[in-house]
Amino acid sequence: AQSVTQLDSQVPVFEEAPVELRCNYSSSVSVYLFWYVQYPNQGLQLLLKYLSGSTLVKGINGFEAEFNKSQTSFHLRKPSVHISDTAEYFCAVSDRRETSGSRLTFGEGTQLTVNP
Amino acid sequence: KAGVTQTPRYLIKTRGQQVTLSCSPISGHRSVSWYQQTPGQGLQFLFEYFSETQRNKGNFPGRFSGRQFSNSRSEMNVSTLELGDSALYLCASSILGGSEQYFGPGTRLTVT
Numbered sequence: 001a002q003s004v005t006q007l008d009s010q011v012p013v014f015e016e017a018p019v020e021l022r023c024n025y026s027s028s029v030s031v032y033l034f035w036y037v038q039y040p041n042q043g044l045q046l047l048l049k050y051l052s053g054s055t056l057v058k059g060i061n062g063f064e065a066e067f068n069k070s071q072t073s074f075h076l077r078k079p080s081v082h083i084s085d086t087a088e089y090f091c092a093v094s095d096r097r098e099t100s101g102s103r104l105t106f107g108e109g110t111q112l113t114v115n116p
Numbered sequence: 117k118a119g120v121t122q123t124p125r126y127l128i129k130t131r132g133q134q135v136t137l138s139c140s141p142i143s144g145h146r147s148v149s150w151y152q153q154t155p156g157q158g159l160q161f162l163f164e165y166f167s168e169t170q171r172n173k174g175n176f177p178g179r180f181s182g183r184q185f186s187n188s189r190s191e192m193n194v195s196t197l198e199l200g201d202s203a204l205y206l207c208a209s210s211i212l213g214g215s216e217q218y219f220g221p222g223t224r225l226t227v228t
Binding site for chain 1: 120147149164171172208217221
């Protein structure tokens with residue numbers, strides 16, 4: 001079984017400031033890691049993913065995340081945020097074993113609010 | 117390529133009724149998963165279908181069921197609706213499963 005903890009439920013920042021959204025996970029098996037974004041009244045959009053290889057992954061809209069296996073973390077960062085980045089962000093994991101299918105386990109979400 | 121589509125987008129039902137939601141995956145995707153999103157419980161996995169077979173199931177009562185057709189389209193059904201079933205129901209598709217999933221816009225179900 002897996003669990004995901006997003007350490008901040010709300011993160012307010014000013015426009016053009018850097019931001020970090022924190023995510024820790026727990027799993028007894030090897031996992032894939034994802035960040036999704038949800039704008040109001042919409043579904044989830046995949047921001048970035050870690051499947052294998054380099055632990056620093058780059059996604060859309062200037063976001064990046066770093067996988068830290070020893071700390072079981074997958075924090076999301078952006079060096080300079082825009083008003084349009086205001087949204088809810090979800091960290092998620094899935095079991096790497098093909099027989100386990102596509103079940104995603106999500107964190108509780110972090111509401112990022114970018115103020116002018 | 118068209119994304120994941122879900123119909124209807126909004127639905128209002130009365131307690132005790134049943135409801136069927138539909139999901140069409142991205143062309144070529146064979147895995148379809150369903151999730152329930154509520155303010156209190158967050159995003160919870162309902163079930164996954166792959167090649168018309170349920171491959172994975174979350175911790176929901178038997179009132180929640182689903183199926184997948186040969187063209188990979190999927191439906192989920194909720195019988196004997198309860199007020200607590202009010203939620204955003206999200207469908208996601210992936211090529212093989214275990215890799216990234218792409219989500220539809222969701223169906224907002226309100227039970228009165």
